Amino acid sequence: MKIAVLKEVGAETRVAAIPETxxxxxxxGATVAVERGAGVGASIADGDFEAAGATVGARAEVLxxxxxxxxVIGPEPDSVAGAKKGALLVGALDPAGRGDDVAAYAKAGLEALAMEWMPRITRAQSMDILSSQSNLAGYKAVVDAGSLFGRAFPMMMTAAGTVHPAKAFVMGVGVAGLxxxxxxxxxxxxxSATDVRSATKEQISSLGAKPIFVEGVAGIEGEGAGGYASETSAEYQAAQAELVSGHIAKQDIVITTALIPxxxxxxxxxxxxxxxxxxxxVIVDLAxxxxxxxxxxxxxxxxxxHGVKIIGAVQLARTLAADASAxxxxxxxxxxxxxxxxxxGGVVLPDEDEIVAAIRLTRGGQLVNERLKPAQ
Structure with missing residues (x-):
């Protein structure tokens, strides 16, 4: 069984394997071939891969x-033209946004597996790329906000007087928000922090932050479908807007993370x-x-x-390439x-497995994922 690791293109700094893996x-029992320069953005030299047992070469040789x-990011279909039919293509393939590329993977005979569609179930937690990368994005959002904020974060008692602590408000308490x-x-x-899911109140408090929630209007009980938030009623949205308006004027840093799949x-x-x-x-918009x-x-x-800096954050995890790649x-x-x-001596993906069914996009030249079939 041969595993190929591709070098990413454009602004992408991460790599899909490290010497440890x-x-x-x-x-x-697998052999691993890494495209030359694949780890440069993550500070991993070709020699490090070779020392771990991989061979290093040009893309055609690796494929x-x-x-x-x-x-990491789904490659342009033409760039993997030399891959053999039936090979597994594993990574963040953006099936919703790159439907033409997914169709091209199918036409090329590749079995494309979109890791961002990993189901939110216990046995899949260690495979969840969205959670691991969101964790880093949540950290980096605060660091980036601090770099633009013209004051210190903590309270400081000095002989010249007291520096009062910054006030930060997190909107959306998923992995990145936490x-x-x-x-x-x-x-x-x-x-302080808020979310439409009532179950997050305890999580917010456990981290020492103040929960800010709409009272008297039902939001989303529990965790929402698949652990994600879903849309709320117009009544709730109006009540939330009023709550936010009264709270946000007092804040120095705001991090927004709300997404609906x-x-x-x-x-x-x-x-x-x-x-x-x-x-x-400063506001950092992770959405x-x-x-x-x-x-x-x-x-x-x-x-x-209005004097407020708004950072339109894009792929913050890649700015921490070494940790994000790991x-x-x-x-x-x-x-x-x-x-x-x-x-x-290789990977076997049972059709009936919940994980496989969720992430498999193509097989045998066809689009096979239920979420893609309406678009055929």
């Missing part, structure tokens, strides 16, 4: 006879609400690529409205190891 694959192709809360608290800020990001902060914030305040939670947000840019590659290794058949 190369050794794991070798321990399973030749590969049974499994590991990637890490943002924890990071802002570690830096000494006074932190398959839909545009919900609007959480309006231009009118921005106008109530103090000049110099920028999905349209943004903040009115006026521009993905990939930092804009200023977590991402372990997610992939955990997935492959879980389905490794020692007797057959």
């Amino acid at each position: 190369v050794k794991k694959f070798a321990g399973l 030749k006879d590969a049974d499994i192709i590991l990637t 890490q943002a809360i924890a990071t802002a608290r570690r830096l000494g800020a006074q932190v 398959g839909r545009a990001a919900p609007r959480l902060i309006s231009d009118a609400q921005l106008a109530t914030m103090r000049p110099g305040s 920028a690529e999905a349209g943004g939670n903040v009115e006026g947000c521009v993905a990939g840019e930092t804009v200023e409205r 977590l991402f590659s372990r997610n992939l290794a955990n997935f492959l190891t879980a389905f490794w058949d020692k007797e057959k």
Whole structure:
């Protein structure tokens, strides 16, 4: 069984394997081939991969006879033209946004597996790339906010007087939100947070932050479908907007993380609400690529409205390439190891398995995922 690791292109700095996971694959009996320069963005030299037991070469050489192709971002179909039919293509393939590429993978005979569609179930936690990368994004959002904020985070008692702590507000308490809360608290800020899911109140409090929730209007009980939030009623949205308006004017740092799978990001902060914030305040919108939670947000840019800086965050995890690559590659290794058949010397993906059914996009030249079939 040969595993190929591709070098990412463009702004992507991460890599889908690290020396640690190369050794794991070798321990399973697999051979690993890494495209030359694949680890440069994550500070991993070709020699490090070779020392772990991999061979290093050009893409065509790496792809030749590969049974499994590991990637961070789905490659352009033409760039994997030399892959053999039936090979597994494993990574973040963006099936909802890159339907034409997924169709091309199918036409090429590749079995495409979208790791971002990993189900939120207990046995899949160690394979969940969204959680591992969101954790880093939540941390980096606070760090980036701090770099633009013109004041310190913690309270400081000095001979010249007291520096009061910054006030940080986190909107959306998933993996990224929880890490943002924890990071802002570690830096000494006074932190509050909100979410439409009632179950997150306890999580917010456990991190030492203050829960800010709509009272008297039902939000989403429990965790929502698959652990994600879903849309709320118009009544709740109106009550939440009123609550946020009264709270946000007092905040220095705001981190927004709200996403609804398959839909545009919900609007959480309006231009009118921005106008109530103090000049110099900073907002980091982690939903920028999905349209943004903040009115006026521009993905990939930092804009200023009413004296408030709005960071349209895009793929923050890749700015921490070494750690992001380590977590991402372990997610992939955990997935492959879980389905490794020692007797057959390779990965076996049962059709009836819940994980396989969720992430398999193509097989035998066809689109096979239920979430893609309506688009055929």
